[in-house]
Amino acid sequence: MAQTYRQTAGNNAASFTLGRRRRWGGAVPYLFIFPWIFGFLVFTLGPLLFSLVISFFDWPIVGQVHFIGLGNYASMFTDDPLFWKSFGVTLKFAALFVPLNIVVALGLAILLNQGTRGSAIFRTAFYLPSVISGVALAMIWSWVYSGDYGILNYFLSIIGVQGPDWLNDTKWSLVAMVVASLWGQGSMMLVFLAGLKGIPKDLYESASIDGAGAIRQFFSVTIPMLSPTILFNLITSIIAAFQQLTLALLLTGGGPMKATYFYAMYMYENAFKYYKMGYSAANAWFMFLIVLALTFLVFKSSEAWVFYEGEMKRKPQKKSKSGGKVKSA
Amino acid sequence: MKKKSTFILLTTVMAMSALTACSGNNEGANGNVGQPSGGNRSAETKTLRFATWDTGDALKIEQDIAKKFEAAHPGTKVQVEAYADGFDQKMAAGFGATNPPDVMYMWDFPTYHRSLEPLNSYADGDQELNKDDFYSGLFNYATIDGNLYGIPAGFTTRVVYYNKKLFDAANVPYPKDGWTWDDFRNAAKKLTDPSKKQYGFGVRAENDTYDLQGFVWSNGGSYISADGKTIDGFMNSKETADAIQLFGDMLKDGSAVLTGGKGQQSGEDIFKGGKIAMWESGIWPLESFKQAGIDVGTVEMPAFQGKPVKGVVAESALSIAKDSKQKELAWEFIKYYVSNEAIKMRVADLPVRVSVVNELKKDQDPLYKPYYTMLERSDNTPAFLLNAKWNEINRQLSAAVEAVVHGSKAQDALNQAVKDSERYLK
């Protein structure tokens, strides 16, 4: 990426700037990111390393601590059906939730971006669920989903459909959880909305002069211009999906028959119900590495599909797609 | 190239973390320098931390008790720490970081006893406490290997609640002590009206196996052998399986409704809505049933034909943390908390002292009497006191019970649970 700089700086023909950067370039960036580095070292790294260390121990919160080497990891992979079960549930949830979340949030954002009247009210309505705290949220959903007395089945019965007991039905409970999670997409929608507003209007104008219809415009202007935002929402969705706990904890307790027993819930129960802190730490590190690997893959792939205006080579009058981004050496 | 820079980065990070670790120490030292002013103040007024899981009115009463204790002990502040639903997490954090409250509510002694102060030497022969005034047997639940780790503060047995209005409407006589499960099931069938979404009984989707022990014992079964070493032939015995199958059967014939799991519309909610005629639980929901305007009655558990009814006690006790630095004060507080005066203030709890019950004639109030008759029937030892690995075994058992309410055959599910649990018994 250094190449980008030299080129642009060269264009400005300012060897003076170049010298200045040489003198200051070394320390300045670190000064800007120093707050995070400090915070990371003081508040995050210690606890993180601690959890790594205890994952090699048998640590029942109360009582003796033993070193057991890889014992936790070994029994997790070979001797604990719940580990695989809960991991599978979380994968299934993520596979449903991540794409839906992005499509729904983007769809709602586009709908709100139509320049209608009263958009402030609509935006606030769409965001409403995101200000409700978890305890109340769970109650609201239990009222919606209840089999005999729920409002969802009440509306379904009006159109002549006999709904299941959503949260106590092994076939439906995970779907119900996905829908409940989508209800709180407000933040993601907002990020998309801000991104949409940031797309310069003249791009659409020149596209329509070129004869592109609404759908062409969406794919050739909206999506590429929105790609940094999509990357952000994709990664945070993946993380959210893997960490999904609150709803399961408050609404289903992982049931029925472990159908909504998320990995995070499994980890949580190992820690706070069975007090196997070392084992739970081992669970956590496994998930941490999985999510890290997924994020890394998404990031690697993003070089092919994410388009950063601020990093593109300036080629006047030519809209560039992925090719505009300079690959780092 | 890239690898090398990552390596350099890593070493820098490590070096910096070492540096900040030092500065962290300084900060800590500064914090300590700043603290003595606070420390001096606490030398004048001692702060006793008291952790409770209670909420709402019960919590308010506990705060009042703490205030009364403060008034009687000048220079003492009782900090009531209400952890509510987060109690287990707070306990884990507090004990894990060796910063637990001084006094806390406690029920899970097998898990926590290593971090609790044995109270035998405090309790034995303490005239004020007067152990003999407590219902006998309550101390057993707080005793591990002969050590007493908690003083009983409240208890409940389980009874059947019934909605008198629904019984009247269906022309079914109110249940009476000494009734059987056949009576129960007949009543449940008559009280069920699918068109009104009204059911005779509610079965929890997620049962605490602890609570089910009463049924199992009543049918002559048990989860585990008396010595705590064997579950095969106990957890999967015919008696145990039949008791648990009862719930599956009632769900299948439609006379019971499956009521929500953890945070969902609970059986209590539906009972309050007048859509369940009978509900099985401890003392907890009684107040809220009355408040919801339900004309509620209580009756002891039904019997299996020809077998004695057995009950299970859920007890809450007060314990002192081993790490507490003011155990004497903590003990004074506990004693006050279980004194006649404080027990009378705690109206939501069933009194643990015989003298208070006699004075208030609680055992003659028809609404409260069943809890005490069930207490007399509660002389079996719960499984979690019998085996140190019960938590693990219980995981399998809970899965089996859940399978039964979702339609599996109890005998098969329990056989599987026994098979899956065997390795914890070695």
Place this chain on the structure above:
Amino acid sequence: MKRLLVYALLIFISLLFAAPLFWAVTTALKSPSELYLFPPKWIPTTWQFSNFAEAWTIQPFTLFLKNTLIVTLLSTIGQLVSCTLVAYGFARFEFKGRNALFLVVLATMMIPWEVTMIPQYMEFNYLGWINTLKPLIVPSWFGSAYYIFLLRQFILTLPRELDEAATIDGASKFGILARIIVPLMGPSLILVGVFQVMSCWNDYLGPLIFLNDQSKYTLTLGLSQFKGMFGVDMQSIMAITCLISIPPLAVFFFAQRYIVGGIANTGIKG
């Protein structure tokens, strides 16, 4: 015709999102005997506004509100300042280990709190911060990965010519950030502010773990006092939920127009 469709869709979806909250409000207003009727009653026969006052005073909620305001305000300012600096650092500089470090930033989002909770508790305990508001405020001043990531993505969409022009004019890096970048970041900064207010306002686990004494409690912790181990006071929960949702909703309502005000309405064309 298309307009009409858009409006119909907007109204329908708004109802989907708002209906359950409508139920929360009416639940809070019902008398206890109306709470558990099936099928549920949508409109209470008598409006028990006293339920709100009762729920608010059963525990010292005014005090909880004060604590929450302190935490929210201070931590939001902290996040805005620190994340802007850090995001700018990651977005606009080439430096050794930048990508690796940024991956570490992202990685911190993925750490499950279950396992870091106890060591963190130990650390704050060591610093003497347990049962103070500090653990809820101080870390915010060192940036949170989610916001750093968000702001970085926004800064990356700003054309670099801006920086370069200012550099030629002799502005320092900090000057560029303060005078060129931050004004353009307005909407995204408000977005971060809103997110932080929301997450801080509704944070349950942080306060639960780090606070002991009721005098330090925040609103959500107060709210959870209605949900005990053995029973739930649904009416009070709904009443308090309605009341404590008002400030964040108001914040959102006033902030949203700035968030969508447009980032690139600056005359600079792509």
